[in-house]
Amino acid sequence: MTRAISLHDVSKSYARGVRVVDRLSLDIVPGEFLVLLGPSGCGKSTVLRMIAGLEEIDEGELLLDGEYANDWQPSDRNIAMVFQNFALYPSMTSRDNIGFPLRIEAPGTDPRPRVDATARMLGIEDLLDRFPGQLSGGERQRVAMGRAIARHPSAFLMDEPLSNLDAKLRNHLRAEISQLTRELGVTTVYVTHDQAEAMSLGDRVAVLRGGVLQQVGSPREVYALPRNVFVAAFIGTPRINLLRGLVRAPLDGAMTISLGRQALRLPEPLSLDHRLLRVQQGREVIVGLRSEAVRIAKPAAARPGEVPISGLVEHVEFQGHEVLVHFNTGSSPAVVPELEAPRLSGRPARRRRREGPTVLDRLRERAGALRAGPVVVLEDPPDDGPAPVPPEGRLPGDLVVRTTPDIRLRHGMQVPLLVDIAHLFVFDQHGERICPSPARLPDLEE
Numbered sequence: 001m002t003r004a005i006s007l008h009d010v011s012k013s014y015a016r017g018v019r020v021v022d023r024l025s026l027d028i029v030p031g032e033f034l035v036l037l038g039p040s041g042c043g044k045s046t047v048l049r050m051i052a053g054l055e056e057i058d059e060g061e062l063l064l065d066g067e068y069a070n071d072w073q074p075s076d077r078n079i080a081m082v083f084q085n086f087a088l089y090p091s092m093t094s095r096d097n098i099g100f101p102l103r104i105e106a107p108g109t110d111p112r113p114r115v116d117a118t119a120r121m122l123g124i125e126d127l128l129d130r131f132p133g134q135l136s137g138g139e140r141q142r143v144a145m146g147r148a149i150a151r152h153p154s155a156f157l158m159d160e161p162l163s164n165l166d167a168k169l170r171n172h173l174r175a176e177i178s179q180l181t182r183e184l185g186v187t188t189v190y191v192t193h194d195q196a197e198a199m200s201l202g203d204r205v206a207v208l209r210g211g212v213l214q215q216v217g218s219p220r221e222v223y224a225l226p227r228n229v230f231v232a233a234f235i236g237t238p239r240i241n242l243l244r245g246l247v248r249a250p251l252d253g254a255m256t257i258s259l260g261r262q263a264l265r266l267p268e269p270l271s272l273d274h275r276l277l278r279v280q281q282g283r284e285v286i287v288g289l290r291s292e293a294v295r296i297a298k299p300a301a302a303r304p305g306e307v308p309i310s311g312l313v314e315h316v317e318f319q320g321h322e323v324l325v326h327f328n329t330g331s332s333p334a335v336v337p338e339l340e341a342p343r344l345s346g347r348p349a350r351r352r353r354r355e356g357p358t359v360l361d362r363l364r365e366r367a368g369a370l371r372a373g374p375v376v377v378l379e380d381p382p383d384d385g386p387a388p389v390p391p392e393g394r395l396p397g398d399l400v401v402r403t404t405p406d407i408r409l410r411h412g413m414q415v416p417l418l419v420d421i422a423h424l425f426v427f428d429q430h431g432e433r434i435c436p437s438p439a440r441l442p443d444l445e446e
């Protein structure tokens with residue numbers, strides 16, 4: 001048996017009316033693998049705990065197979081939860097740990113056949129007589145999964161089950177979880193803050209920010225048509241380039257988006273999406289370019305839809321199979337405060353403390369205050385003058401481009417670039433996507 005899980009306008013506050021989950025609506029179909037993705041503290045575990053019945057729902061409805069389930073006891077929900085910290089009983093062997101819920105649910109029934117079948121499925125038969133203290137992290141997590149599976153639940157809720165494991169084991173178990181849940185056909189809600197994990201596992205990914213659902217869609221949809229700057233910046237590595245731009249749409253000339261010292265000239269005839277941008281004339285926007293939307297090539301090599309700019313090499317990041325080149329193009333990056341931390345190096349932290357709050361500290365503070373408000377912070381209107389100094393600690397450059405390792409680039413070289421306008425995103429000042437137009441239906445086969 002597998003379950004449909006629906007949340008309708010579900011809210012939760014812990015203290016002083018601050019909603020940690022804010023009017024969340026999600027319909028998860030039977031057998032679906034849905035990933036809840038978002039930064040730390042955005043309410044992912046709270047959502048999971050409300051579905052499991054471990055946390056009360058303040059407002060809104062939880063429906064299990066269409067039935068109102070807000071007040072069902074956790075034990076009546078037939079849902080199994082797997083946690084990050086394995087949560088095994090240390091004084092019980094793996095066999096007893098897996099069999100424990102079965103003995104509680106059906107006293108008097110021999111749990112051994114089910115335990116053995118589950119152990120075979122997970123390849124942990126030889127671990128059954130060991131205690132948790134005699135198992136590695138990966139093995140413990142397999143036993144914890146076994147305990148969830150043996151119950152034959154109608155849904156799995158998994159709260160960052162792999163985050164305590166090293167990268168190699170995480171990848172391995174990720175593939176196993178994907179295969180297992182598909183074989184069992186059981187509805188799964190999986191929580192993670194790791195976008196790569198979300199993209200590789202989910203049938204759909206639901207992105208949360210400050211307790212508010214930002215977007216839900218297939219991994220392809222959320223990557224190719226992010227609804228706002230937050231989703232665009234949270235999903236994909238390297239992070240999407242976000243540049244502050246100004247739309248110029250003169251009646252008698254080409255339409256451009258000015259990026260500080262340079263401009264993107266929109267190819268003519270203008271596409272419908274670009275014609276719609278005309279209403280932004282004179283307004284500040286945020287231009288989003290994923291690293292694959294820009295390539296290193298001379299203007300003469302431009303294919304239809306590609307427009308030239310140039311960049312000064314600031315930093316070359318060798319990754320083995322590819323190289324990430326950080327260019328300075330003379331534009332100002334747009335700041336998504338909640339997501340800035342990973343780009344900071346450790347070094348400036350101490351200096352910051354002595355010198356008082358930096359721009360970034362202030363932005364973070366403001367982001368905290370805004371929580372579910374606007375995603376992006378634009379401090380001063382851009383001008384066409386020189387680009388401002390990037391915030392302390394940020395890697396140099398405003399545009400990261402992915403290229404092959406055979407291209408030899410040195411710091412300080414001026415390099416011609418081509419921007420593929422078909423892959424251009426434009427967001428308004430509040431961070432909402434305006435190009436491609438939000439009215440456009442996902443047509444991801446193009």
Ligand SMILES: Nc1ncnc2c1ncn2[C@@H]1O[C@H](COP(=O)(O)OP(=O)(O)OP(=O)(O)O)[C@@H](O)[C@H]1O
Pocket residue numbers: 014015020038039040041042043044045046047193
């Ligand atoms: N029992 C509680 N009492 C008060 N506040 C709480 C409680 N549990 C969680 N919170 C707050 O609710 C917010 C959401 O917490 P939650 O654990 O759901 O986040 P999360 O997305 O799972 O984060 P993480 O990725 O760090 O696990 C946080 O701000 C947290 O501090």
Ligand SMILES: [Mg+2]
Pocket residue numbers: 044045046159
């Ligand atoms: Mg959590």
